[in-house]
């Protein structure tokens with residue numbers, strides 16, 4: 001449910017609908033809404049909708065005007081390309097001139113699901129959608145509302161995350177409403193998303209294929225299908241440290257950053273809690289409002305103004321799902337200094353640390 005008190009003042013222009021897609025499938029009412037949302041997209045409008053990763057801000061991917069509107073609504077730089085969402089594998093042939101064997105294999109293994117592939121684009125895809133690039137990012141999401149909406153819209157939905165540029169991707173419709181109320185034609189509330197972090201992006205235009213953004217589909221999972229898979233050097237290191245710019249244009253921008261100054265503290269658990277408590281005492285003495293992102297196991301040990309549990313250390317899926325909501329909550333609570341525990345960079349942990357490092361501007365204290 002959207003908490004309407006959180007929605008900004010201009011929301012009158014935005015229509016809010018709820019579609020739950022339970023086990024029995026869509027109700028007649030849901031189908032009517034989806035048909036209407038599809039129409040909005042076909043006539044060039046914008047619809048925010050749930051996917052299994054985060055909420056997306058959709059427009060017709062083959063309509064350059066819709067892509068321009070998306071950039072405008074998000075306040076996103078227009079050299080940052082959009083991901084095109086499809087609902088059927090056959091749809092790929094209209095936007096990609098030649099489908100490589102690797103794409104077929106990955107689609108069989110992971111679509112529909114949280115994997116985006118970078119492929120050469122055909123003339124059908126406007127440069128407005130690809131940020132001027134000759135390649136296009138394509139994903140088939142698994143969320144039933146997303147799939148139904150894409151089919152209703154004509155088959156190609158450009159959809160970046162439905163947040164204002166620079167803010168964390170929304171994991172709840174209420175966050176979409178906060179950022180996009182009054183900026184889009186419709187917001188579809190489908191409840192909390194399943195994964196909570198954006199899709200894995202793999203570039204299939206290079207050899208070996210290269211991960212540009214880590215996500216739920218890990219390097220190990222991709223390697224089982226493709227053999228060797230490289231990882232972009234900027235995923236866990238700052239651009240300055242690597243001496244190169246990230247290959248996914250969007251990864252170079254300041255992302256997910258909370259208003260408060262975030263520091264990641266890495267080391268043995270007791271040393272980490274001691275360090276954070278000491279810093280928190282000093283910061284509070286100088287008038288800061290201090291927040292901590294801690295694991296459930298360590299939570300009771302912290303002294304700070306706001307201590308938030310990101311979940312049990314071993315439960316990466318829960319951590320991923322909670323992370324962006326925590327960053328937004330700290331903003332709401334006007335926290336000025338934030339300290340976070342550090343996480344493993346193995347498997348799905350790599351995606352969690354990649355987002356946390358970006359939120360912290362790569363500010364890590366090793367103790």
Ligand code: AMP
Nearest residue numbers: 081082135136137160161248249250251
């Ligand atoms: P978002 O839409 O917010 O999930 O972000 C999409 C991400 O995909 C951004 O980091 C983009 O830079 C990246 N991306 C989209 N299209 C391409 C492409 N053709 N080549 C490389 N990265 C891309």
Ligand code: MG
Nearest residue numbers: 160161169198
């Ligand atoms: Mg985004």
